[in-house]
Amino acid sequence: MRFLCFLCILIINFGDFSHGFFKVSRVREQPEQIHLSLGRNSTEMVVTWTTFDKIKGPTVEYGVKKFNQSIEGKSTKFVDGGSEKRSMYIHRAVMTNLQPGQTYVYRVGSESGWSPIFWFTAVKDGSDWSPRLAVYGDLGNDNARTLPRLQKDAQNGQFDAILHVGDFAYDLNSDNARIGDDFMRQIEPIAAYVPYQTSVGNHEQAYNFSNYVNRFSMVDSSTGQINNHFYSYNLGPAHIISFSTEFYFFLEYGRSQMYTQYDWLEKDLIEANKPENRAVRPWIITLGHRPMYCNTKDTDECRYRDNVIRKGIPVFHVLGLEDLFYKYGVDLEIWAHEHLYERLWPIYDEQVYNGSLSEPYTNPGAPVHVTTGSAGCREGIDPFVINPANWSAVRISDYGFSQITIHNKTHLTFEQLSAEKDHQVVDHFTIIKAKHGPYIKKTV
CATH class of the missing domain: 2.60.40.380 (Purple acid phosphatase-like, N-terminal)
Incomplete structure (x- = not known):
């Protein structure tokens, strides 16, 4: 009798255990x-x-x-x-x-x-419409100040796409990639409703960027292939290019990728500049994580004239991106990495090329650079130097994210929203261009 009771208890317990086991198994298969x-x-x-x-x-x-x-x-x-x-x-x-x-x-x-x-909402066709984009970099699991507003706006249809300019989760690989899982769950209320377009940053470098490469799916529109490191796509009257600044720094993963990307960038820009293409999509916008210029109070490479992103490989000065983007008439260059917001005057080779004294962004003579890396992460906000360079127009040291509205072929508006000021617009400017294309060097 005791044996039968003991057997009954075993069966009951095994049933509870097996139910729990299969329940866990089903959870692991849940999307x-x-x-x-x-x-x-x-x-x-x-x-x-x-x-x-x-x-x-x-x-x-x-x-x-x-x-x-x-x-x-x-x-x-x-x-x-x-x-x-x-x-x-x-x-x-x-x-x-x-x-x-x-x-x-x-x-x-x-x-x-x-x-x-x-x-x-499926993206509209053609170029005769006005995309609205949310743009930011350096968003982590902890201290993600901008996340609630982004979730609300994304689900309310305020954006046609989200552009995340590098540095995710802090870091995707941390705690054996559990931090990456948490981050991807955090952004689901945004990214499940609006296309989430990414660029790679330095915080993704672990194991040859494997978490970044595997977790995202960035399609290059010209080939239809996934390449999360560099790719381009068309959105309304804009051609948007995302590329890796990290190829220039993590050389332990190989050097050939710098050349491969540079060749791809030039071919993509040549194609975008064909008269029939630039007439339809005149705006060319680039996104890369580490900026060419900054006024941050630290030792980051953007503080120095000969930084590798601008000038290329030291001594040889090949693969530099500033000359390439100037040559092919890039209109707007968006960066992150520095945990702040900084807008520059139109600039090339440390020289300002404003359209005019009263309207600097009307028909500027060089690309416009904006750094927007203050979405919120555990590392906090970066300070600015006391005496910034004369090419720096606006500097804001608080949390926030940016919005871009590409109104038409001639007007593009850029806004910075402050998370610390109830997402008020704390910077606003409009680039107006009667003609897009390669810039003409002139004496300042």
Whole structure:
């Protein structure tokens, strides 16, 4: 009798244990960390998500008001380089046949479990519309001051895309990539609703940038291939280029990538400058993490005239980006890395090329640089030097993020919102260009 009772207890306990075991297993197959990114054109949207166990048939279901289309995606096993060698599965699917400007509902998953229902608006077609973008860099898990406002605005349809200019989570690989998981969950309320376009930063460098490379899905519109380090895409009247400044610093991962990227950049800029292309999309905007110029009170390379981003490899002065961007008429260069906001006068080779004394950003004679790296992270805000250079127009030392509105082919407005001042606009300027194209060197 005692034996039978003992056996009953074992069976009951095993049942509880097995129920818990299978419950955990199902959770590991549940989709999470869902985020969108732009496809090759306005008829596509890429969705990326994570599970911690392998699943069969990762799928996105989507449609206008109801799920009437489904696409099976592809899965990749990612093993973090940390001591635990934690593994996860990254799933990607491309929603196709989208109607530009139409709002869709979608969910991702498989027979093992589905995500909540999200929605997004397909990017409008052509160049005759006005994209509105949120732009920032250096957003971490801790002290993410701008995150609540970004979540609200993204879900209210305030942005057509989010541009994150490097440095995520602090860091994606920390605690055997658990910090990366937490960060991707944090941005889901933004990135599941609006395409989240990224650039790589120095904080992503661990294990040859493996967490960054595996977690995001940046599509180069000209090839349709994913390349998270450098890629370009068209949005309204703008051609937007994202590239890696980190190739110049982490040489232990190879030197050839600097040359590969530089060649790609020049070819992309040549293509964008063809008369038939520049006439349709005259604005050329670049995004890279480490700035060419800064007035930060530290020893960062942007403080120095011959920094490698501007001038290229020391002594030989090859692969420098300032001459390249000037030659091909880049209009706006956006940076981060410095935890602050700084706007420059139109500048080339440390010389100011304002359009005029009264209207410096009307028909400027050089690119306009903005550093926006104060979204919020554990490292806090960086201080400025006491005596800034004469090419620095505006300096703001508080948390915030930027907004860009590309009104049309001639007008682009840039705003900085302060998280410490209830997201009031603390800087505002408009670039006006009657003609876009390569700059003509002139005597100042």
